[in-house]
Amino acid sequence: MGGAAISRAGRLACVWASWAAAMTWGDLPAQAQRASQTQPAASGGRGELLPEAFAALQEAQQAGSQASRQQALQRAGPIFQKVRLTSPGNPYAMIGLAECMRLTGEGKQALSLYEEYVKTPVGRTDYVGYKGMGLVQLESWPRLALTHLLRAKELKANDPELLQNLALCYLKLRDLNEALRHANLAINVAVNDTDPGNDLEAHRVLAVTHLERGEFRHADTASRRALDLVDKAYKASPSDPEASGRYYELVKFRVDVLKQRLQYTPEDAIAVTVEIVHLMQRLAILEQILSMHQTLDLVQAVLDQVPDAVPLLEQKAELQHQLAMKDEAIKTARRILELDKGNAGATRLIEYYQARPASTQPAGAAGPGGETAVGAVSGG
Numbered sequence: 001m002g003g004a005a006i007s008r009a010g011r012l013a014c015v016w017a018s019w020a021a022a023m024t025w026g027d028l029p030a031q032a033q034r035a036s037q038t039q040p041a042a043s044g045g046r047g048e049l050l051p052e053a054f055a056a057l058q059e060a061q062q063a064g065s066q067a068s069r070q071q072a073l074q075r076a077g078p079i080f081q082k083v084r085l086t087s088p089g090n091p092y093a094m095i096g097l098a099e100c101m102r103l104t105g106e107g108k109q110a111l112s113l114y115e116e117y118v119k120t121p122v123g124r125t126d127y128v129g130y131k132g133m134g135l136v137q138l139e140s141w142p143r144l145a146l147t148h149l150l151r152a153k154e155l156k157a158n159d160p161e162l163l164q165n166l167a168l169c170y171l172k173l174r175d176l177n178e179a180l181r182h183a184n185l186a187i188n189v190a191v192n193d194t195d196p197g198n199d200l201e202a203h204r205v206l207a208v209t210h211l212e213r214g215e216f217r218h219a220d221t222a223s224r225r226a227l228d229l230v231d232k233a234y235k236a237s238p239s240d241p242e243a244s245g246r247y248y249e250l251v252k253f254r255v256d257v258l259k260q261r262l263q264y265t266p267e268d269a270i271a272v273t274v275e276i277v278h279l280m281q282r283l284a285i286l287e288q289i290l291s292m293h294q295t296l297d298l299v300q301a302v303l304d305q306v307p308d309a310v311p312l313l314e315q316k317a318e319l320q321h322q323l324a325m326k327d328e329a330i331k332t333a334r335r336i337l338e339l340d341k342g343n344a345g346a347t348r349l350i351e352y353y354q355a356r357p358a359s360t361q362p363a364g365a366a367g368p369g370g371e372t373a374v375g376a377v378s379g380g
Contacts, residue, residue, distance in 0.1 A: 050092050053079035057096055060103065066242055073100050091120040098132055107136040127155035131162050138165060142172040160190040160198040164205045176213050183209045200229040204250070207257060216261040223257040226250060239325040241293040248286040255279050292319055310340050317349060326353060 053076045060072035080097035083090055098113035114133040117123035134149035146169045152162055163186035170179035186202035193199070203226040210219035227250050234247040255276055262272045296319045303312050313336045320329035330353055336346035 049079050049083055050090075050096070053083070053096055054092075057099060060100075069103075073104055076100050077104070089120075091117055091122040094120070095123065095126070095128060095132075098129075102132055102136060111136045125155065127152040127159070127162070130155070131159070131165075134169070135165060138169055138172070142169050145169050146173065158189050160186045160193050160202055163189060164198075164201050167205045167209060171209060171212055176209065179209045180206075180213065196229065196233065200226050200233075200250075203229065204253065207253075211257065211260060214264070216257075216264050219257050220261050223254045227254045239323050239328075241290070244286060244289050244293065248283065248290060251279050251283050251286065255283070289323065292323055295319060296323070308339055310336055310343070313339070314343075314345055317346065321349060329353070 056072045056076035056079070060069045060076065077097065077100040080093050080100060083093035084097060087093065094113050094117040098110045098117060101107075101110035101113065111133060114129050114136070117126075118129040118133070123129045130148045130152035134145040134147075134152060137145035137148065146166075149162060149166050149169055152159075153166065156162070163182050167179045167182035167186060170176070170182060183202065183206040187199070187206060190198040190202045203222045207219045207222035207226060210216070210222060230247050230250040234243045237243050258272050258276050258279070262269060262276070265272075296316065299312055299316050299319065303309060303316065306312070313332055317329050317332040317336065320332060330350060333346040333349045336343050337350075340346075
């Protein structure tokens with residue numbers, strides 16, 4: 001493998017290591033949940049509040065959007081803080097608060113709590129604390145991270161997120177054989193996992209590993225599988241901005257993989273170039289979708305201050321329509337009619353949807369202004 005290819009693949013590995021460490025959700029420690037429910041005040045203080053906090057943390061882990069995730073974390077964090085203040089030695093408050101802090105980007109504070117947690121009788125046998133330490137340390141201290149991730153693996157060997165991050169850790173340490181082994185282990189485990197996102201991430205890590213090893217056709221196969229998985233998730237909810245963002249990042253990643261394959265396997269140039277062109281066209285459409293989501297966020301931020309501004313509500317309804325957010329667009333149009341009876345645009349939008357039952361209108365179908373960008377991508 002040429003030096004340029006190693007450099008390029010290395011940069012990709014670093015990017016995805018950073019992304020995965022930030023996005024990986026830690027498991028809720030099962031014994032912490034059980035203890036908080038069956039012995040709520042076992043460690044004194046406000047232990048009776050822990051079930052509510054763990055429920056919010058679990059909701060954050062399962063949230064479908066960044067906004068709902070943040071809302072759940074904002075509920076969970078203060079409760080764990082309150083229990084910590086009244087009962088500093090409560091291990092369940094420690095690990096709950098550590099997870100909240102890691103997921104909100106407060107890695108340094110989270111690391112201190114993880115270190116405190118793994119010294120407790122509960123934490124010594126709970127892989128979540130060691131896994132959390134490893135995830136926080138992965139980007140800057142991969143050797144330390146490896147020690148803690150391997151300890152977590154001793155306690156729970158079938159966690160696909162843990163195995164993915166072990167693969168990324170070995171990549172950063174240039175142990176490509178172990179990286180490949182753990183990437184494949186992650187895929188084998190993710191097949192039976194309830195979260196399809198784990199299968200996606202495992203294939204993405206495998207693709208990066210093959211790039212590092214100079215195995216471009218294998219990287220092509222793994223990245224294609226990852227794109228297929230994220231494509232399926234995107235088409236299931238094309239109006240979700242987070243799904244659009246994940247799809248956009250994965251398409252960019254696949255283009256990078258194919259460009260390397262084009263450089264180092266010239267015999268496949270025609271087929272690879274055709275796919276690159278197709279994906280670049282898809283990227284342009286996705287950029288348009290993401291731009292509309294950002295514009296919608298801007299409009300909503302102003303509407304939060306002046307909720308009855310009809311011109312802004314009209315813009316909001318149009319953006320929701322273009323993004324295939326049918327129910328939201330209808331709700332906004334009805335609000336416009338409450339404020340401005342007979343509004344032509346709102347009336348036309350509602351009539352358009354009434355003429356097309358949900359059973360016959362796919363998300364992103366052509367509307368009064370022609371085919372939407374969402375429809376163009378989800379149909380591609």
